[in-house]
Amino acid sequence: MSDLKIENLVKNFQGMDRPAVNNVNLDINSGQLVAFLGPSGCGKTTILKMITGLFQPDNGNITLDNESLLPIPTEKRGVVMVFQNYLLFPYMNVNENVGFALKMKGVNKSIIDERVKEMLDLVKLPDIGLRKPKQLSGGQQQRVALARALIASPRLLLLDEPLSNLDAHLRDEMRELILTIQQKLNVTTIFVTHDQEEAVLLADKIALIFDGELQNFTSPKNYYEKPKNIKAAKFFGGVNFINADIVDNKIQSEIGFCEYQGDNIRDLNKKLFLTIRPENIKISKNNEFDHNSYQGKITSVIFSGTHTRYKINVNNVHLECSLQSVGIDNMKEDDQIFVHLPKDKIWGMND
Amino acid sequence: MGGERLKIVLSLTPPLLIIITLFFGGIFYGFLQSLGYQPAIGKYELNFSAYYNVMFSERYAKLFWSGLALNLWVSFASTFLAAVFALFGALAIRKTFVGKTLCNFIYSLNLPMPHLVVAVGMIFVFSQSGLLARLAAQIGMISSPGDFPVLVRDKYGFGIILAYIWKEAAFFFIILMSVLQSLGENFEELAQSLGANRWQRFRYVILPLVMPNLFSASIIVFAFSFGAYEVPALLGVIYPQMLPVMAFEFFLNPDLNARSEGMALSIIIALIVMILVVFYFWLTQAKIRKD
Structure with missing residues (x-):
């Protein structure tokens, strides 16, 4: 020891x-x-x-x-x-x-x-x-x-x-x-x-x-x-990165206003990146989310057995979402959907 | 499959024929002569009297046994010392440092040098009229070059041993360098992290790892120095005389009857070397089986 x-x-x-x-x-x-x-x-x-x-x-x-x-x-x-x-x-x-x-x-x-x-x-x-x-x-x-x-x-x-x-x-x-x-x-x-x-x-x-x-x-x-x-996020499989700014202590991202609960808000620069794991993004055909909900379009659907991976275009930002294949709505390419980035799952980084 | 085998046999036949004719043919004819078969002087009877004469007769026995002892001593001592020098040289030079290429070159320089040149070089450097003796006298270490110790043409074969060390260390060095380079330093680093000090790393790691190659090279060097003629002829004394020199002198004897003794001596030398080679193969095969 x-x-x-x-x-x-x-x-x-x-x-x-x-x-x-x-x-x-x-x-x-x-x-x-x-x-x-x-x-x-x-x-x-x-x-x-x-x-x-x-x-x-x-x-x-x-x-x-x-x-x-x-x-x-x-x-x-x-x-x-x-x-x-x-x-x-x-x-x-x-x-x-x-x-x-x-x-x-x-x-x-x-x-x-x-x-x-x-x-x-x-x-x-x-x-x-x-x-x-x-x-x-x-x-x-x-x-x-x-x-x-x-x-x-x-x-x-x-x-x-x-x-x-x-x-x-x-x-x-x-x-x-x-x-x-x-x-x-x-x-x-x-x-x-x-x-x-x-x-x-x-x-x-x-x-x-x-x-x-x-x-x-x-x-x-x-x-x-x-x-x-x-770099660290990418090494661990991170794929979703969104440019954002802190304006009046609130986060304004390129896909819209974003509620944020991260404990590092004070350490963040005015210009920052937001990231979220693909498995933490939720999607739905109807807007059933109370915050951080954005409209987008599915650009591709990749079925990989237990999970299905969706690529979504939100305001020209490409996000990836991974959902369990069983029990999800039948969503397909070109569908208009709502994307939800839960405030407790989204994370801000300086570079 | 049969065609493949035929192709192999056909491609091997020409070199095999040359080896069988020249090597075994020569050995066989030499063996016949050692048994007394010399049609040129009307001797057709086959017997072992030349062998008996060389080894046990009052005239030659002392020469033979003292020569054999000198042969064994010179071959063992030169092989062992050349291997030791080469090992320490290779261990010192294998790490990267400024001037490594030059050191490498100097250490390997002797390899293409003919044995004859090395023997002459020994006389120039180590004899009582050589460079070292004059230098020692010049700086007052000895009163005259004649006081320099007899290192060339001495009865213990020191000059011959020195010449072989000088020449064969380069051969060992090349082999050891390639082994050490291919091994890298990981085994030593591992042993070090397991608590082995410098001596233990040498004793329990480096030595066992290089030993198979060192042993193979030693057999080659020993066999060569045991049967070689030119260095002992130039740097040896009349008594005791190494066996190849003695054999050649029998062969050059104007009395053709002595040729059988010369051939018997050559066959004995060849036999000893062959026993060594067989022993070496037996050892390596035993090791392969054990592994």
Whole structure:
């Protein structure tokens, strides 16, 4: 259980026209499971490597339980990283792989054997100790890599794209396992991913990173309902963006006057964007809504099984609405309809 | 399917014929001569007396066994040391730094150099009349070049070992660099995050990872240095003499009767190298089966 604090972290690489990591600040509480989310090359793994000590930052500090990690060599930090491609030592069997960290500490062999058994039980692979990595499936290799990291009783566990090399079925299984183990051992864990679904399903909090800069660090729910900017909203599947102005403390948008209940009204600039999740928009042939109701025309209907997606033109602004396919009125292309943007679901952003 | 097989057999036949005729033909004729078959001097009887003479006769036994010991010592020592130097060189050079290309070039420079040139270079540099001896005398480390330690044409084969290290380290280096580059540093970084210090990373990660390639290269270098003639001929002493030099001298002997002993010695050298190669294949096959 350890608190991690990252302050003003900067890392430059030769040949890059921008810092790989630019002034990142993060506070991660003990026992939290945090995702570093962003597209490839955004600096997620670089931050991870600076936490382990494999890269030295050009500026800033990283503290674990109020002690700076920077002067401590990697092997003494108690920060263990599980690499994306597992990296099981090919010349060792599973038992030897899992017991590696304890062997490096000079722990007695009988204790190592006992702990290896415990760890293999924990990752639900009790009977494969004598196999070589080549004889394991991708999922098994990932579990062994996890067991090898956990045996060291790390203060901080770092997982680099832990599910990216697994197929869909194994991903679900592994995701469950990581969650169970993390909760059981209560080890502070950071994992890197470019898959927002994976981040949402696993993490307590998500650090969204673009071009080396931290965009936001908040709960998965907030990314859907209260994104900080258009980039963040788009990364989480946001498609509806409406230009608006604040006039006399009221919001006048390009589709008309808009009632707003967001708690960030005081932080918003005069020029802003409004956004709303497609699933939060309601539509009807009759105007049955008491506020934020606008007339529009359906431009396309896409049926995708459980849900149907409607594209609607409201005053030349294109909005998308997703409704459950069962039990809705039969609305089709070119129908004139009323669109309702509930005031508690609409959210304002500055850029 | 049959047509495919025929095509493969036909395309393999010409090179196979050359190998069989030149290599096995030569070995077979040499083997016959080692058994005493020399029609030119009217000897047709086949026996093992040349082998017995070389290994156990009062005249040659001491020469043979001391030569074999020197051969083994020179081959083991030069192979081991060349591998060690190359490994540390490759580990130092593999990371990106200014001047890496130049270092790489210098380290690999010896590879295309003929062994003969390297041997002459050894004489120029390490002999008692060589560059180092003169330099040491010039700066007062020794009173005269004659006081310089005997490193070339010495009975322990130091000169030969040095020449092989100089030459074969480049061969090991090229192989190790390609292995280390393809492995990257992820395994070491992982071991480091699991608590392995610098020595442990070398002992438990780098060494096992490069060992299969290092071992294969070692077999090649050992087999080569065991059977090579020109370096020991130039840098060796009359006694003890390495086996290939001894074999060639038997062969050059005006007494044609000595040719059988020369051939017997050559067959013994070939046999030892072949045993090594078979052992190597057995080891690699055993490893494949185990994996």
